[in-house]
Amino acid sequence: MKTQFLGVLLALAITAPAFAAIKETPVTYNDGQTTMKGFVVYDDAKKGKRPGIVIVHEWWGVTKHMHNEARRLASHGYTAFIADMYGDAKTADNPKDADALAGSVMKNPQTMESRFRAAQEELAKQPTVDPARIGAVGYCFGGAVVLNMARTGADLDGVVGFHATLGLNTPAPAPGTVKAKILVLNGGDDPFVKKEEYVKFKGDLDAAKVDYRVIEYPGAVHAFTNPESTALGKKFNLPLRYDAKVTKEAEDEASKFFAGVFKK
Numbered sequence: 001m002k003t004q005f006l007g008v009l010l011a012l013a014i015t016a017p018a019f020a021a022i023k024e025t026p027v028t029y030n031d032g033q034t035t036m037k038g039f040v041v042y043d044d045a046k047k048g049k050r051p052g053i054v055i056v057h058e059w060w061g062v063t064k065h066m067h068n069e070a071r072r073l074a075s076h077g078y079t080a081f082i083a084d085m086y087g088d089a090k091t092a093d094n095p096k097d098a099d100a101l102a103g104s105v106m107k108n109p110q111t112m113e114s115r116f117r118a119a120q121e122e123l124a125k126q127p128t129v130d131p132a133r134i135g136a137v138g139y140c141f142g143g144a145v146v147l148n149m150a151r152t153g154a155d156l157d158g159v160v161g162f163h164a165t166l167g168l169n170t171p172a173p174a175p176g177t178v179k180a181k182i183l184v185l186n187g188g189d190d191p192f193v194k195k196e197e198y199v200k201f202k203g204d205l206d207a208a209k210v211d212y213r214v215i216e217y218p219g220a221v222h223a224f225t226n227p228e229s230t231a232l233g234k235k236f237n238l239p240l241r242y243d244a245k246v247t248k249e250a251e252d253e254a255s256k257f258f259a260g261v262f263k264k
Helices: 002-015 063-074 096-107 109-124 140-150 197-209 229-236 244-262
Strands: 021-031 034-043 048-055 077-084 129-139 157-161 181-187 212-216
Touching: 002 197, 021 063, 021 109, 034 063, 034 109, 048 109, 048 140, 048 229, 048 244, 063 077, 063 129, 077 096, 077 109, 077 197, 096 109, 096 140, 109 129, 129 140, 140 157, 140 181, 157 244, 181 244, 212 244
Parallel strands: 048 077, 048 129, 129 157, 157 181, 181 212
Antiparallel strands: 021 034, 034 077
């Protein structure tokens, strides 16, 4: 019996997912005089350098959802870096404070760009990262950040916006200046993104000859990837709702996208 039990334990150890080898380390870095507190996340079982992905959080700040997304990306073979866009790891537990924090970044494009670049530079110097292969992914507020960074001509291979707001605060790019390929994965019924914003967004990218794709999932609303969003929506009377099916479809699209831009 003891031998059989040990055999079962050995089998479980052999078949355990690589997720168990994922390392998550807090990183303190700076944007000028502002102290930033992010996290680097990677699979320690994977050897050698790999592409890096900057993760830009929702308007709530760095939450459990962002940590889970970082671990998911790490399990797919990337080094993820959860950026701190608010400084000193500030978070919000209500819409008023979240809106104020997001506004403090988006109302000043220089602040947004500087904080993103500080995170990108920190990611690029990690020993598990190939600095020539860097991408970015953003959620809600973070989606707007990464789309704006692509528009500025940031040195990124690709950016993905999940339920990205399109409150863009950067000028329309000139032809040939956008280096990143772009993928937007939004809810088709998201009231936070207006149809005219899509028209302007697509028009700017078409004129600049950008390689981009926009997918709108019918029936999905804002924050559909966050398992906590339904409860938050009810608590604050906001149109937020988790959608497991759409999340899976969107994540699959993002996986194919990054595999292509990084040529894995």
